[in-house]
Amino acid sequence: MSKILIVDDDADIVEAMRLVLEKRGHRVSIAGDGNEGLGKARAEKPDVIILDVMMPGLDGFEVARELKGDSQTRSISILVLTAIKDKMGFDFKKESADPNWLPVDDYCDKPLDYELLLEKVDQLVRHKKN
Amino acid sequence: MFEDTDFRLRLTEVTHFMKSISEDSTVEKKLIDRVYWLTRLRWIAILGVVATILTVPRFFPVSLEMEPLCWVAVFLAIHNGLFSWLMRHLQGRQMYRAIKALANLQIFLDLTCLALLIHFSGGVENPFYFYFIFHIIIAGILLSRRETVILATYAAIIFSAIIFGEQRGFLHHYSLLGTFAVPLHESPAYVLGVFFVFVSTLYITAYLTTSISNRLHERERSLTKANELLAEKDRIKSEYVLRVSHDLKEDLAAIHTCVDPVQKGLTGSLNEEQMNLLSRARERSKQLIVYIDALLEITKLKLTEKMEMSSFSVADLIHEISESISSMAQHEKRAFEVQMDPGVPSMKGVRVYIQEALLNILKNSLKYTPEGGRIILRVQSDRSWLRIKVTDTGMGIPADDLPQIFTEFYRAKNAKTLLKKGTGLGLSIAKKIVEMHHGKIGIESQLGQGTCVSLEIPLAS
Numbered sequence: 001m002s003k004i005l006i007v008d009d010d011a012d013i014v015e016a017m018r019l020v021l022e023k024r025g026h027r028v029s030i031a032g033d034g035n036e037g038l039g040k041a042r043a044e045k046p047d048v049i050i051l052d053v054m055m056p057g058l059d060g061f062e063v064a065r066e067l068k069g070d071s072q073t074r075s076i077s078i079l080v081l082t083a084i085k086d087k088m089g090f091d092f093k094k095e096s097a098d099p100n101w102l103p104v105d106d107y108c109d110k111p112l113d114y115e116l117l118l119e120k121v122d123q124l125v126r127h128k129k130n
Numbered sequence: 131m132f133e134d135t136d137f138r139l140r141l142t143e144v145t146h147f148m149k150s151i152s153e154d155s156t157v158e159k160k161l162i163d164r165v166y167w168l169t170r171l172r173w174i175a176i177l178g179v180v181a182t183i184l185t186v187p188r189f190f191p192v193s194l195e196m197e198p199l200c201w202v203a204v205f206l207a208i209h210n211g212l213f214s215w216l217m218r219h220l221q222g223r224q225m226y227r228a229i230k231a232l233a234n235l236q237i238f239l240d241l242t243c244l245a246l247l248i249h250f251s252g253g254v255e256n257p258f259y260f261y262f263i264f265h266i267i268i269a270g271i272l273l274s275r276r277e278t279v280i281l282a283t284y285a286a287i288i289f290s291a292i293i294f295g296e297q298r299g300f301l302h303h304y305s306l307l308g309t310f311a312v313p314l315h316e317s318p319a320y321v322l323g324v325f326f327v328f329v330s331t332l333y334i335t336a337y338l339t340t341s342i343s344n345r346l347h348e349r350e351r352s353l354t355k356a357n358e359l360l361a362e363k364d365r366i367k368s369e370y371v372l373r374v375s376h377d378l379k380e381d382l383a384a385i386h387t388c389v390d391p392v393q394k395g396l397t398g399s400l401n402e403e404q405m406n407l408l409s410r411a412r413e414r415s416k417q418l419i420v421y422i423d424a425l426l427e428i429t430k431l432k433l434t435e436k437m438e439m440s441s442f443s444v445a446d447l448i449h450e451i452s453e454s455i456s457s458m459a460q461h462e463k464r465a466f467e468v469q470m471d472p473g474v475p476s477m478k479g480v481r482v483y484i485q486e487a488l489l490n491i492l493k494n495s496l497k498y499t500p501e502g503g504r505i506i507l508r509v510q511s512d513r514s515w516l517r518i519k520v521t522d523t524g525m526g527i528p529a530d531d532l533p534q535i536f537t538e539f540y541r542a543k544n545a546k547t548l549l550k551k552g553t554g555l556g557l558s559i560a561k562k563i564v565e566m567h568h569g570k571i572g573i574e575s576q577l578g579q580g581t582c583v584s585l586e587i588p589l590a591s
Contacts (some may be wrong), residue, residue, distance in 0.1 A: 010380075016388045020396045083383070111383045111419065114391050 002125045003027050005044065007037030007063065008052035008081065013112075017050065020114055021121070034058025038066055041073055048124045050117075051104070053082045068103035077124040078103075079117075083110035162225065164272050165233050166217065171268075172210045172240070179203050179247065195304045198250040206243050209236075233272050237281055240265050245288040252306025254293045254315045254324055262289065262328070263335050270339025282336040286329045297321045365433065372429045379422045386415045417551050424555040427486070428538065431562045442481045444474045444516060448509055451485060455492045455507075463501045470509040477516055477589045479567045484587070487560040491520045491583050494556050498545060498581070499524035514589055521582040527575040535573055536561045544577075557583075 004026045008014050011032070018028045029044060031037035035058050041049055049067070053060035060080055067073040105127075106120050183199050186192060213236060220228055241262065248259050262285045269278040295301035296315045303315050314320050391397050393408045400408065452468045459466035477484075488507075495505045499522045508519040527535055531542035539554040546552070557573075560583075564571045569587030 010384055012384045013387045016391055020391045023397055111386045112390070114394060114396055118396075 001025055001027055002047040003029070003044065004121065005029050005031065005037065005040055005046040005049045007031045007034065007040075007049060007055075007060070009033055009055045010052070017112070017117070020118070024118055024121075026121070034060070034063045037063050041067055041076060042070075045073070046076060047128055048077045048079060048121055050121070051078055051080050053080055064104050075128070077105045077128055079120055079124060080104045080107045081110055081112070082107055161229050161233065161272065162217075165229060165236070168233070168236060168268060168272065169210060169214050169217065172206070172236075176203060176206050176210065179206070192252075192306050194306070195250045199247060202243050202246045202250070206240075209239055230273070234277060234281075237265055237269050237272075238284065241281065241285050241288065245285075245292060248289070249292045249296075249301070250304050252315075253296045253301075253303055254321055255306045259289060259324075259328065260331075263331060266332055266335045267339050270336055271343050275336070275340040275344070278336045278340050279333070282332040286332055289328060290325055293321050293324060368429050368432045372426065372433065375422050375426050375429065379419065379426070382415055382419055382422065386412070386419060389415065420551075421553045424553040424559065428555055428559050428562060431483075431559065431566065434566070437480050437483070437566060439478050439480060441476050441478050443476050444509065444511070445470065447481060447485060447488075448474075448507070451488050451492070452507060455489075455496070455505075458493075458496060459505065462496060464496060464499055465502075465504040466507070467504065468507045468509070470507075471511065474509055474511045474516070475589060477587065479587070483563045483566070487563040487585070488518070488520075490556040490560045491585075495520055495522035495524060495581070495583075497549065497552075498522070503580075511589065516585075516587045516589055518585040518587075519582055520584075521580065523580040526577040526579050526581055527573070528577055529575075532573065532575060536571070560585075 004021055006014050006017055006021075006028060008017075009032055014030055014032075018030065021028050029040060029046070031040045034055050037049070037051065038058070040046075041063075051060045051063060060082075064078050064080065067076060067078065105124055108117050108120060179199075180203050183194060183196065183203070187194050213232065216228075216232070217225075244261060244265065248256050251258070266278065266282050266285065269281045273281075292301065293315070296303040297318060305313075305315075389408060389412045392400070393405070393412045448468065448470055452466070456466050492505065492507065499505060503523040505520065505522045508521070510517045525544055525548065527542045528544060531540075534540045535542065536557050538558045540558075541552055541554040561571050564585055564587060567587050569585060571586075572584045573581065574584075575581040
């Protein structure tokens with residue numbers, strides 16, 4: 001069983017993800033915005049953080065940079081959720097190849113494909129354990 | 131959602147600025163066009179002068195001073211040639227600044243030449259002096275009222291100088307009608323009469339022409355303004371549609387995200403009835419997402435004013451597209467074939483847009499071609515154009531639907547019967563993209579036989 005932190009400001013999407021992840025046997029905690037997410041990540045040291053990009057206040061990019069820049073939280077795997085291709089018209093796959101620009105471990109497009117999400121979370125957990 | 135009023139304000143400022151520029155430049159552009167027209171007209175006038183000088187003495191009992199008249203015609207030709215050369219060599223801003231002065235100078239020289247022609251061919255005896263009126267009409271069309279009145283005054287002064295000078299004997303009189311005629315030019319009453327009629331005609335013409343042309347200019351300006359206002363309103367409407375679609379999509383995506391795991395059994399198993407209804411709900415929300423995506427796409431294209439064009443390999447793009455379409459075609463049991471000429475070059479444009487346009491057309495063909503049918507993507511190019519044809523053996527489009535097939539949200543009758551879902555935006559998006567690249571899109575179709583969509587896009591748009 002692994003610890004997952006979901007950081008997203010959309011309560012409905014968070015609830016759906018929580019149910020799916022818990023059914024899969026993960027322990028899930030929730031943060032409603034970037035600041036809360038940073039706090040919980042430091043306090044709870046989850047295995048994986050599922051991080052939304054577009055959030056009011058501190059956005060997902062900033063949270064990711066903050067966490068990966070801190071030696072205490074660097075080892076936490078980050079999976080970002082993005083609808084960015086939709087909003088800005090660029091292909092996330094190519095842009096995210098540069099780890100300095102956006103230091104994340106993986107990403108999922110919105111609307112979510114749950115099978116893919118679960119597979120990626122499992123992969124990240126396995127990777128961390130190794 | 132509507133918090134960026136600041137951005138909106140800035141945008142309005144920019145639009146106003148652009149409008150004031152475009153207003154000025156349309157007026158200047160019109161003037162340039164008319165000065166070109168005047169230059170062309172002058173060549174005809176010169177030919178007319180030469181023809182008159184040569185033919186009139188043959189048919190009428192008149193005597194003409196050939197030499198000075200020919201010199202005036204030569205001078206006219208030289209100055210018109212010079213103006214034509216100047217107009218070709220002045221470009222852009224320089225041209226705009228010079229054009230008014232040029233138009234004034236041209237008409238001034240025309241009046242001078244006409245005065246000389248009249249003087250050397252009989253002065254007041256020559257009825258061609260009424261041709262001065264033409265120049266005042268031209269001035270009234272091209273120039274302001276003030277400039278036209280100044281030129282009319284100049285015409286009155288030089289014409290009066292000739293007729294009074296000849297009458298008083300200060301100027302030599304070149305008799306047109308020879309020694310047999312009544313010496314009209316010596317009669318003070320006749321010369322005075324001609325003077326009054328001529329001068330009043332000049333000023334009345336100047337007044338009438340400038341009144342009409344001012345009113346026309348006013349009308350043209352208000353039409354241009356109305357057009358710009360409409361375009362601006364259309365843009366605001368598109369922005370509104372964009373915002374609303376974004377908001378709708380956000381909620382829809384959340385609905386989909388909540389329903390999806392339940393329907394897939396990720397939160398536990400469901401009985402058959404529950405599963406049935408949930409599948410329907412999920413399918414409908416998915417359809418709506420596809421629809422809103424297409425709406426977002428076309429609205430974004432409409433709002434795009436400037437595109438970042440870059441050079442990309444057409445061959446690579448076609449390979450990429452055919453890979454994804456091939457697998458879809460294979461899955462749906464349709465044959466898909468690519469016929470690409472060797473050496474199709476790179477093109478300048480927005481790669482993702484061109485890709486989007488081609489995918490829309492190809493997916494349409496796949497959708498409306500029955501199992502076992504065939505879709506051919508043909509890619510050719512010449513030195514400056516890329517030509518692409520997508521031909522299918524599908525159901526075709528009824529002839530009366532064909533003219534509207536690129537209209538937003540329009541779907542052909544048979545397409546609606548076959549497939550209830552469909553946005554009616556796929557081909558509109560493709561058309562918009564092709565037009566943004568200064569290209570053309572066309573469609574031919576035979577009901578029950580198939581459809582062929584053809585694109586022509588300049589390689590360097």
